[in-house]
Amino acid sequence: MGIKTNTTILTSIFLLASPMTASAFELTIPEAEIDAFLQEDGSVQVEESFTYDFEGQFNGVVRALNYPDYASIENLEAFEEGEPLEIETEDEFVHRIHRQGEDESFTVDLQYTIEDGVELYDDLGEFYWAFFDSSNETDYESMQIRVHPPAPSAEMEAIGYDEAEGAEQFLDDYVLFDMGHVESGENGDVRAAFDAELFAGVTRTTEGSAAEEIQEEEEEREEAAAAAAERRDFLSTAAPIAVPVLALLFLSVIYADRKKYSHLKQSAYTNELTPGAPELQLSMASTMYYVSPFVTPEMLTASLLDLVRQGHVSQEGKESFRLESREKLMEHEKILVSMLFDEMGKENVFRLTDMSEYLKNKKNYETFEANKAEWQEAVTAEKKEADLKINKLGFKIGLAAASLFPLVLGIDYLANGMVVPFILLLALFLFVSGYAAVYQPRTEKGWKLMRDWRDYKNEVARYDTNDWQTLPPEEQKIAFIYGLGLNLKSVKKMSGDMTKEFKSAPAASGGYNSDIPLFMTGGLLASTQFQSSSAEAASSFSASSSGGAGGGGGVGGGGGGSGGF
Helix, strand or coil, X not given: CCCCHHHHHHHHHHHHHHHHHCCCCEEEEEEEEEEEXXXXXXXXXEEEEEEEEEECEEEEEEEEECCCCCCEEEEEEEEECCEECCEEEECCCEEEEEEEEECCEEEXXXXXXXXXXXXXXXXXXEEEEECCCCCCCCCEEEEEEEEECCCCCCCEEEEECHHHCXXXXXXXXXXXXXXXXXXXXXXXXXXXXXXXXXXXXCCCECCCCHHHHHHHHHXXXXXXXXXXXXXXXXXXXXXXXXXXXXXXXXXXXXXXXXXXXXXXXXXXXXXXXXXXXXXXCCCXXXXXXXXXXXXXXXXXXXXXHHHHHHCCEEECCCCEEEECCCCCCCHHHHHHHXXXXXXXXXXXXXXXXXXXXXXXXXXXXXXXXXHHHHHHHHHHHHHHHXXXXXCCHHHHHHHHHHHHHHHHHHHHHHHCCXXXXXXXXXXXXXXXXXXXXXXXXXXXXXXXXXXXXXXXHHHHHHXXXXXXXXXXXXXXXXXXXXXXXXXXXXXXXXXXXXXXXXXXXXXXXXXCCCHHHHHHHHHHHHHHHHHHHHHHHHHHCCCCCCCCXXXXXXXXXXXXXXXXX
């Protein structure tokens, strides 16, 4: 008994578009009353009375009247206080009722005929219809639908669906569906049946008993309601026990697993810390990424400077770098060299201005971002090969899978109207699943590396000018690369002050040589250029997108909605 799909789509699109064409007004419908008078021949005379309350200028109201293949709507008329109003019909189902005004409240009366609206069963004649559906864009503050038989009926059966569920009332000579407030986007089919003898002229027939069908549906609803109430009682009783027990169970599992590896950290921390740079067990890039796992312009700059430290790259002034050798480069170093010297630079020379020029092109920017991701993957691969963390994939998958249980249980609580247990179980799910996602216990080697280089980070952050000058040249470079890569503000400031002093100080006067000023100045300039170029490109090429929405249809036949234009 479903309506045509294209009817729903057209109605939805039109009602979505209508408010956009007259966005200057706001519309509410405080009262909506519908009387459906069933006729002996199966047609239905419908009288609607909708009160519209506009704020702002408007041109009229919209009423969408959908109908299924077996029926049709004829003789549509609109009135205000008895005076006819012009109706403009679009796409057969959408009707614009012209009535201009501003800041007004008024009532429009509609009259129309539904042909073949009644279906005759062996015992009753049934009217099963949707006067609105999910394509409706406007709330009804008060919706009442009255279904009248052709004459008094000895037997009456009725049932409502969705918003009309439980709204049926049997009065002396008709059935009332008093729905109260109906939100937009909701369905609300009504179904009413009366003595078959009252519909002598109905041609649309079906075998079976309408009364039995309706009564069976009502019994199913009652059984479902009783089962739901029983389940709510059970869940309410279980909540004070189930939530704490689940939380304790998960915490116990997590604690027991962490305890298995706690001795590794204790063992790694037994050795005393010594001042100065720890021994490099990974490349400088992977060491920085292990301590601070974020790819930043400063980290890329520091990785370039580390190539200078190793002799693969030389500096030609403050703003230019030359590739000297591609021999014995690690995978992530090859990616960085290719990105800077092949794609941005020319003839094995990379100038800082090359980056800003290169990133002006959107395709180049996308390539740059892809290269950064590839570089990050290569750095991560080096870390994985270094045996710094324990493989806990099976435990993590099991824990994540188990965390779904409190989520499913929480959804069950929410579906039964119990918000507090849902929030607690949702929090438990988020904690456990988040823990499973990030949990990766370190090996003893991993703990020692992390402790040593974090301590060195704090040491470098405390360096003053005298501390820097007492360092050997190689350690000055390591300290500067490390501090710059982790974006230590104190290092940036100190190195900027020192480059000024280095210009006037003789090389023999301190523990540094003449290439340190150039090294630091180039690093600071490169860091600034990397930051500004990538930020400017990201801002230039950022984009956003938006989407739309659809609607629905009535099950029993009909459908539609209300709006303004």
